[in-house]
Amino acid sequence: MQYEHTEIEKKWQDEWRKRSTYRVENDTAKPKYYVLDMFPYPSGAGLHVGHPLGYIASDIVARYKRHSGFNVLHPMGYDSFGLPAEQYAIQTGQHPVKTTEINLARYREQLDRIGFSFDWSREVRTSDPNYYKWTQWIFLQLFDSWYDPDQDKARPISELIARFEERGCKGQDASVLTGDIEEFMGEFDAAEWKAFDERTKQLVLQYFRLAYLSDAWVNWCPALGTVLANDEVKDGVSERGGHPVERKKMRQWSMRITAYAQRLLDSLDDLDWSTSLKESQRNWIGRSEGATVRFAVGNDFIEVFTTRPDTLFGVSFITLAPEHVLVGKYTTDDRRPEVEAYVKTASNRSERERQAEVDKVSGVFTGSYAKHPFTGADVPIWVGDYVLSGYGTGAVMAVPGGDQRDWRFAKHFGLPIVAVTEGAEIDKEADERKDATICSEGFLKGMKVPEAITRAIQELEKLNAGEGRINFRLRDAAFGRQRYWGEPIPIYYKDGIPYPLPESALPLVLPEVDKFLPTEDGEPPLARAKNWSYEGNPLETTTMPGWAGSSWYFLRYMDPTNEGRFASPEAITYWQQIDLYMGGSEHATGHLLYFRFWTKFLHDRGWLPFDEPAKKLVNQGMIQGVSAKVLSVAAASFETNIKNVPSLYISSRAFTAMNQSGDYSLVKQVLAELNKGFDGVVTEITVTRLYADVRFVGMNDELDTDAFKRDREKNGSELNVRFIAENDGTFICSREVEKMSKSKFNVVNPDDIISKYGADTLRLYEMFLGPLEQSKPWDTNGIEGTFRFLRKFWNLFYESDVFSVSDEAPTKAEFKVLHATLKKVTEDIEHMSFNTSVSQFMIAVNELAALKCHKRDVLEPLTIALAPFAPHIAEELWQQLDHTESITTAPWPKWDAQYLVEDNFSYPISFNGKTRMQLEFPIALSKEEVEAQVLANPEVQQRLEGKAPKKVIVVPKRIVNIVV
RNA sequence: GCCCGGGUGGUGAAAUGGUAGACACGAGGGACUUAAAAUCCCUUGGUCCGUAAGGGCUGUGCGGGUUCAAGUCCCGCCCCGGGCACCA
Structure with missing residues (x-):
């Protein structure tokens, strides 16, 4: 069979x-x-x-x-x-x-x-x-939780309320508050809390809930009509669809993932994940150590975050993000029109524009000054869009001598640049070295950067003008989508305050709507639903983002x-x-x-x-497509009376040859054929590369020209199609490795492969292609090898089409093949090195075929070992071996080292590291004995030409190296 | 710019510091066959010497180094892929 x-x-x-x-x-x-x-x-x-x-x-x-x-x-x-x-x-x-x-x-x-x-x-x-139902349930638990920085864990909101009732909220209690520049909520004591009305209490709690509603800057995508999370925006456009994205302030559900930033970072260390992936996460979380510094402005202050408090004596101005809440407050009346105009243009610029114009410096002076906490000097307050509202406090202390962005800003506006470090060349660029010595006047002078940082923080704390702080790049995650096809958020509103649905009301089932579009007032699609309310109160109309359910x-x-x-x-x-x-x-x-x-x-x-x-x-790595391209030639001629201009395709190698020789007679010939005796001069050849569907391309990049032609004709008429082939009549495409996608006509469908070769071949071949984690191009050509392997494996069980497996005891050689294979395959699976295990199976089958081995005691364990890779063929042969239970129940065959022991080893004998010959010695021989026998060998002696070797290295079961 | 990967035949690739290129594709040659398909056998990094058997040199992105021995370790570059980026 x-x-x-x-x-x-x-x-x-x-x-x-x-x-x-x-x-x-x-x-x-x-x-x-x-x-x-x-x-x-x-x-x-x-x-x-x-x-x-x-x-x-x-x-x-x-x-x-x-x-x-x-x-x-x-x-x-x-x-x-x-x-x-x-x-x-x-x-x-x-x-x-x-x-x-x-x-x-x-x-x-x-x-x-x-x-x-x-x-x-x-x-x-x-x-x-x-x-x-349970995604919604988890949302409710998040809504019902706050993050306790003291215990470093999430706790029920009821415990926070109890705490407020007992001692109010002060100091560090607010340290988990996150989000994009949240307004300072202020402190309150127990009595004040109790005196708050329901509405105020609920508003305060919003600041603590892990799922919360707040006004936040969001990535708004007008084309999709929804808000996107930071990781769904790539280069200023939406990851899905590539639509432009703009910044917008919206009332928005968010998840306080930032409360977990440190833990998300710390526990990475213990995970068995790839370093690159862990690095991406570390990058994304973006922890930086530094300090907050408060610059007094009248009775108020501006708080900045800096990683370099050691450069405080080099501060020459402060820059606020255009979106910063204090911009309006500190703008003097005479500067107001200019500042407002700037803020307006800045906020209208999309993320994308801001990113694209990194080199363009822009900003405006507010007219106000802040007090330097150490020197008491007046520091001008500027607004600049190089400061991001979402990072740190949305404000920076500008040190042009130590930060290149500040330096550029200062240069552009003629602000003073002070050297903060020894050896800085501040007329050329800022000195950002972290191993420098501080040179600016003040108590930090002469200290190395790390020491100066510690000292500066101490001094700030003494003055109550700042403290050490760790900042994260990670932002809270936008959670609401103005979309239909997602989980409804189980929240209803009473007096504009969000309340959770009771668990008994879950699941809150997605309602039917007449259209999947926003309403005329711009409300999300759920607002179209009839009776979208809970006990007479309106339900939330946004839905959860894609990542909720996953x-x-x-x-x-x-x-x-x-x-x-x-x-x-x-x-x-x-x-x-x-x-x-x-x-x-x-x-x-x-x-x-x-x-x-x-x-x-x-x-x-x-x-x-x-x-x-x-x-x-x-x-797993990506499998790339191998696109096929056909060269399409357009010829220009002095002759203008060419009536029939063909669609002319030329085989890849023929074109290269034509180009090298400069002999375009082939093209001329075709023109002559179509235009009865055309004898003009071909003056110019231009070539375009067209995608050919890889289904039309066979072995050795050969194009099925008929299929290609029919396909072209289907998608528009091509009357005169001519192919210039190679001398042997084949037509060759050029190939290119690209992403596998429909638009590149290089998609290979597993169904087609399975129809031709079967799933087991597909599985083996995908594994055989190379290391799992590496990206690699798909080339169907190589699949024959794994297909042949399965056929050979099958044939081990058959002799002239008759199933024949003998119960005869295997020889030593046969057992050796089996156990070497079991060892390699077992170890390879543990290391997820599947390409090498497939190779080992091939070696085994080749060797067993050579040994003409059809023995049960070899084939049965081998079949089990192959079953994870090629389950169908293994299951079938297992049954033919008279088993009634599925092969999945068979225990994994253990390899036995006794079959792998060799008596002899063929030593490569190298001279100065270059292998020259092989000599076989018993494994049992000692180093000295091997050395003696090697030196006694006539051929070795001949190579030594009578000279004594300087040194002989014998590595048992490896190599002998003679240094001369 | 910073942080991760990676660079080995015509191709996919293999190689605890110890015979570079296993295994497979492709290619070339041969066997079987009326023929084809299928199957099987041989050759296949480059290059040189030799009628041949065989042998020499060279070779893992580039340049150095460590070592008896380097694809593998160290230093300095180049190139490719991915991630991050006006992040204070």
Whole structure:
């Protein structure tokens, strides 16, 4: 019997479904292992060959762990809320539920064909009310919590209220207040708190809640009609769709992720994640140590943040961000028109413009002065858009001698530049060295920078003019979306104050609306819903962002149908953290930060025994497309009477040759053919490169010209199409490695590969391509190798088409092949080095075929070892080996070192490090004996030409090096 | 500019400081076949010497260094990919 992949794969996919082979139970004595793939968003385009790369790798690990005696949780589900489905709904009027259903079905079908061992009975979808009930529930817990900086954890808001009733709010209590320049709330004592009316109390609490409503500067995207989080904006445009984004102040739901900044940073150290990913997170959190300094202005003050308090004596002005609340206050009347005009233009400039015009210095003087805390000197207060409102306090003390941006600003406006460090060349640039010595007059003079920083902070604290402070770049996350297709936020309003829905009212189900567009008044789509109210009070109309549902989904898989909780404590205690989390590096700063944040929060409030979601995380590399391009030639001629201008395509190598020789007779020839005896001079050749769909390109970059032509004709008429081929008649495309995408016509669909070669070949080939974490181009050409391997493997079980596996005892050589393979494959899976394990399987099959080995004791363990990689063929052969239970229940075969012991070793004999010959010696031989025998060898003697070697190095079982 | 990766044949790649290029694709040659497909065998980094057997030199982005021995370790550069960036 031949290896019939189509038949075998269909048979076992059906069989696994029927038998629920991959169903996982929570109650078992086995140790657990949790392998999770990052939640896919099921787009309409379906899967291309790059998507399953990570799924295949994690599936191999899941299967391997199952063989190794673990109870493996390996689920899959969908992040099914999101903008694309909604955009589509707006365009077509079709409900996003419908399009989502269609996309999910297609996704599932594609996934099923690859033979994954997912437990589909645990599937979750973020858009399912039974799921988002718990997303809403977690939101309510966040709303009902504050961050206690003393205990360094989230606590119920009731405990904060109790505290206010007891001792009010003062000093450090407000230190967790975050957000973009929140107005200072002020202190109050217990009596004052009790005297506050309900409205005031609620407003105060908003400052502390982890999910809170406030006026914040947001990234507003007019084209999408919604607010975006910082990580959803790339280079000033929206990450999805590339629409422009502008700054806007809006009343907005936010998540106080900043309260967790330090913890998010600290616990990175213990995670088994890639360094680059951890670095991205550290970067994004952006911790910097420094000090706040208060500059008095009359009876008031301006607070700045600086990492260099040691340069305080070099301050020559203060710059406020245009959005800073104090700008209006400190602008003198005579400067007011100018300042207001500047603030207006500055705030109208989008992030993108500000970024693009980094070199353009702009600013304006407010007319006011602040007092230097040490010298008492007058320091002018300026406004400049190089200061960001969202970082630090939105104000800087400008030290042109020590900061290049301040230097540029000072130069531009003719402000004084004072040297703060020895050796600074301040007429050229600021000196930002952190190992310099302070030279500015004052008590810091002569100190090294670090020492001066400490001292400056001490002095500031003495004067009550500032203190040491740690600042973070991380901002609170915008949480509300002015969109339809997301989780409704379970909040209603009474007298304009937000109140949480009771748990009994969950899920707050997404209402039907007549259109998925904002209302005429610019209200979000939910405002169109009828009776969108709770007990007569209006409900919140914004919905949650895409990252809400994906920030806790790993917990739901543990107990997906629980109606009383997001997951039972028993399930959580059993499954714990994700042991292996697999996904793309594009989620480095978005999903993975929120994911960690929610986990820490749920931990703080006592619902989780751990505070990190994933112990180990692996980023699979991207699979790039290899685009094919066809050279299209346009010829210009002195002759103007050419009537028939053909679409002329020229094969890549022929073109290169033509270009080198300068002989364009081929082009002329075609023109002559079409224009009856054209004999003009071809004066100019211009070439454009057109994409050819990679489906038309075969082995060795050869284009199927007929298919290409038909395709071109389908998409518009081309009358005269001519191809200039190579001498052998083939037409060659030029190739280029690019991102795999529809627009580049280089998408390879896994379905096509599976139809031709089968899922097992696809799985093996994706792993064989190279190291998992590296990006690599997809080249279908190489797939034959893995396909041939599977056929050869199959043939080990067959002799002239008859299944024949013998029970004869294997020879030493056969056992050696088996155990060497088991050792390598086992170790490789542990290190996630799948490309080398596939190589090892190939070596094994080649060697066993050469040995004509058809023995059960070799083939059976080998089949189990192959099962994680190629489950269908393994399962089929397992059955043919007379097993009735699925191969997934077979224990992993252990390698045995005794079969790998060699008696002899063939030593490479090198002279001065260059290998010259091989000599075989028994392993048992000592160093000295090897040395003696090597030197006694006639060929060695001949090479030594009678001279005594300077030195002989013998490394047992490695090498002999003779130094002459 | 800063922070991470990475640079090895025609291609994807392999290599605890110890025989560079395993494995696979492609290419070339051969066997089987009426022919094709499939399969199998041989050759395949470059270069030079030799009729051949075989042998020499050279070679892991570039330049230095450490070492008996460097793709691997150290120093200084170049190039490519990714992340961050008027972050005070």
